[in-house]
Amino acid sequence: MSLSRKLVALVVVLVTVAVLGWLTLRSRDPTAFAGGKRVDLADFRGPDPTGVPQSLADADLAVRGEYLTRASDCAACHTAPGGKPFSGGLAFKLPMIGTLYSTNITPDPETGIGAWSDDEFVRALHEGVGKDGERLYPAFPYTSYTLMTRSDALAIKAYLFSLKAIKYTPPPNDVSFPFNQRYLMTFWNVLFNPGHRFQPNADQPAEWNRGAYLVEALGHCGDCHTPRNILFGLKSHQKFAGALIQGWKAYNITPDPKWGIGAWSDAQIGDYLSHGHADQRSSASGPMAEVVDNSLRFLTDVDIRAMATYLKSVPALSDASGAAAVQTPSTQDQIAKSVGLDAGGQSLGLQVFEGACASCHSFDGNGVIFAHASFLGNRTVNDPAGVNATQAILEGTHLHTTRGKIFMPGFGNGYSDAEIAAVVNFVTGRFGTSASAVTADQVATRRQEN
């Protein structure tokens, strides 16, 4: 961009901030939808919704910190593929803005956070301000962590400081003007950072409050599942209605029976969160599989139930991400059916499916060995845009379960754009409610952005 165009852009941004900001964009408190009386934690009568589960109450600080670190899923962003845990370097490609890299949060004094004081650490989580006072980008979800209690934040710090220090400097951020003007974040924060600690709701049961703390303060589910406005703030009025992130679809997790998880039983929600799969509903893949892997599978059943309770209480919304209603196709006779489809011009997709997919997913879509591989009722194959199907096939996905590691290799480097588009359309058409119409060009674009 030429300088003058850049200045224009800057002005546009600032003006938009000022005007639109106050009118529409301003985030409301994440739990405001529930109504009732919110009180400061200090004045709250009920059992403390923050901290660790009873079972860990007496554990030492670092152990409590480990549980909270997992609940907050720090590893997901602060670990690069193939890199050492918490040493940072994971890239966040943001359209228009550029690429951000997560930081090293191991206790190495030079390259990590070994030299950070308690206050500096807490300030980062609560205000999005770095050690030297620089504004942090909200790819780091401090607008959620700001709700975290200081003691929980310090427990996390204690855990991180108990880890092996790793000397590693992530690549520098590559952010274009005007977004590289970190001071702009000051305005942004006014709009989008609640900037206060979690306030329990006096009119809600203990389980709901615990769930709210886990979902909003620690788990920061909204950072992926709530769509963002033009200034990258969360759209409060579309809370959890689903969004696209890093090329993956974070599904609608509101209680809407058609678009969200309203029709899911508590057991199904629990299974999904703890194990990454709910029969006839969905299997976690991509980023959500990582969340289960690094975070949710370590939470106690009590905490998982609390999260389910809270999620079911948010306003039901129709979908913002475009995932279709989920219904279970009938199991067809294996090979005959698939060959039947051959006539329907699906040959390329079928050909790829036969060789690369059927061994695990099977011709009837049941998943031969792992429930995780089952397509029946699965959201991914019922997405008429085939977004996550495309991504899973390109990139692969993996997940630890009680039965060991489950693994789908990425096929992106072995198969052409046309083949991948064809197999996505074959799978959505065969096992979903409506076939997607993914094109080779779309797959090509997807590759570049990954």
Add this chain to the structure above:
Amino acid sequence: MATLLINDQTHELDVPDDMPLLWVLRDVVGLTGTKFGCGVALCGACTVHVDGRSIRSCITPVASVAGKKVTTIEAIGETSSGKKIQQAWLNVEVVQCGYCQSGQIMSAAALIESNPNPSDAEIDAAMSGNICRCGTYPRIRAAIKQASQSA
């Protein structure tokens, strides 16, 4: 501790639940006819039958087949489909190095068991999960045809 029914013999094995059936068969039970080729369900060399259905043993946790009927290449000749396939394999001289053939035969036996007269397209569909680096595909097609005709 897992109790497995392999080729009609019961085995009491002290192995981890998540251990893939492939390694239980090869390294613990000593049935080396089932082969390791890729470890991630891409090649079919490890194919065995569980309750008559062909599966990739390299990704099948042993716990998930407890109490089910596991059949391997060593015993497939005792089933009528298996016998037919093995004979056709010999008649047509399918085999080259032979390393993939245990898996090929297990997949082929499962195919004609469920579909006694497969079309060319159905043969390709059922066999595409089994890689053969020696390139015996044309003869695999011919042998399955022959086996399905030998009533």
Add this chain to the structure above:
Amino acid sequence: MGLERPLKPIKDKAKILSGGVSRRSFMVTSAAAGGGLLIGFYLPQSIGAKAQIVTTEAFGPNAFVRIRPDDSVTLVMPQVEMGQGTYTSMSMLIAEELEVDLAQVTLEAAPPDDRLYANPLLGFQVTGGSTSVPAMWEPLRRAGATARIMLIAAAAADWNVDSMSCRAEKGWVAHPPTGQRLNYGALVDAAAKLPVPDKVALKDPKDFTLIGTPAKRLDTPDKVNGKAQFGIDAMLPGMKFATVAACPVFGGKLASVDDSKAMAVKGVRQVVRLDNAVAVVGDHMWAAMQGLAALDIDWDEGPNAKVSTADIVHQMDIASQKPGVVARSDGDVAKAMPGAARKVEAVYEMPFLAHAAMEPMNCTVHVTPDGCEIWVGIQVVSRAQATAAQVTGLPLDKIQVHNHLLGGGFGRRLDVDGITQAVAIAKQVEGPVKVVWSREEDIQHDVYRPYYYDRLAAGLDEQGLPVAWNHRVTGSSILARWAPPAFVNGLDEDAVNGAAKELPYSIPNILVEYVRHEPPGLTTGWWRGVGPTHNIFVIESFIDELAAAARKDPIEYRRALLGKSARALGVLNLAAEKAGWGGPLPASVGRGVAVQYAMGTYLSQIAEVEVSKDGEVRVRRVVCAVDCGQVVNPDTIVAQIEGGIIFGIGAALWGEITLKNGRVEQHNFNDYRVLRINEAPLIEVHLVKSTEAPGGIGEPGTIGIAPAMANAVVAVTGKRIRKLPIKDQLQPA
């Protein structure tokens, strides 16, 4: 790598064959205990060791034929079986001359011994380069015939009749006039005491009863019931299982490894550190795999940490601009080229390739203070023994190698790096240990088919026929690493094989050059089809370019240049006829042709290729005509051609190993893609009847398919493929 044992340079195969044979001498000794007749021959390089062999090594396997009083005939098999059917064809050669049923012959894998079991074409004990039948064709028949003649002589003496009046058949010697018969077993002791005839008459090919007839393969029955024993199937009492991670960057070293989590895995026994790798040893492969995954390893990545394929190719481009060592020079290209009516030039590139044999690399080893036993499937048995001796410091005779069936070789098992590593691991382990690589390890630590960067230029006359031909091959030298003595004056005969003296086209001025360029970051080695897989692709594609420039039909154009090679012309015409060259095809389908002379075999392929609007390439049908001279087992030849073609199609479509930050980017069959059955074409193979010396057959099928495909692609799309793999090159932009 391996050992630096002096090897005979690989000279012109035909020359060695005849020369070698004439200098062979035979010996026989009587086997006292148990009785028996042994016939062996010595190769040129073993002359001088004879006396010693006669006195100390006459017994046991140092021979090809062993007949026992119980009538059993044993062939001590010098070649290894990796699917090419050699066990069967070798047995046929002996049985034909010995006059026994194939069923009577039992096989015994030869022990490592270069003096007795060297491959006469390659100079030591090796199975590769499609040489088994060409190399053993005469020696094994001679060994069989010698035995037969001595058995007849023994019987004749016993009956005291003229041996000319006796006949041998199906394991018996008969004397028709008197109707007397004796089985071989009854004759061995007597025969063993007779002098060895120095000249034996071999059967006239027209009298062959076995050779040339389809014989059932001897190795098949056990391969359909799970009984066949591949290297990976070795099972020993008290054996442990290991799997390995070598430094992901070639040339890197192990800096440090934290094995605390690994040792906590149930079933893990030991973590073994080598200077460039870590191995986890456990009660079973699963424990070892889990343990390996749980290691926290720091590598010292060394000098190649930044190497990428792009840099390598850039370097080759630069290297290829300077003249190379002359591999062939006819006439005067420097003069003829400028004088030509028009000039055509092109650059061709071929990728690094992995083998991905179905059986991943593995080796079972038991090292004790005074010995080392190895169970493995390997194409170079004596090298396996030598590397083990080197690693353990034990003398050769303390190293025992049990060779198993190979789950595919394709050239990968001509290198013993996996054995060297396994022995190093076993040295640190109590009792026997089976080392098995994961598929990922197998693909990322292969010995790769070299990247080749070829520059071609041709000068055409007014008719468009070439008057000058310049082909400059740039690539690494496998021979210089693998058989240093065979790398003479900077020329790698293999790198130009198919392009230099074998070039079947008559062109007055020819200059073929070789530029050696060793890429950093990986080791290169033999891959099915070796030099010719690369050269035939380049030459047959370029010839098509010339035909196009001359506006001539590709087959007509080749015919015009093949006047001096009747056999090449023969296979070309046969393939064209059978394929219906010129016949109508759908618009999305085209035909392409290739003709070749390699491994002593003439072969022509015509591929029918479909290209979809998305640029997806699919081979529908391949017609192949083969003239490999005298045929031993025709069905095996057809099978080898079919398999070779399928192997080659996968490589031409997708085969490619690439480096990024010094690491191989491919992992498993998901991203190192090979052909599946639903992608395989119909294949027709037509054999030319011939009594010429037999040629090789394991590789020719692979060699010719890529150019036939590429030429067919041009026929459909007009796009010339000058770089393999084809992959997404035809995708609409």
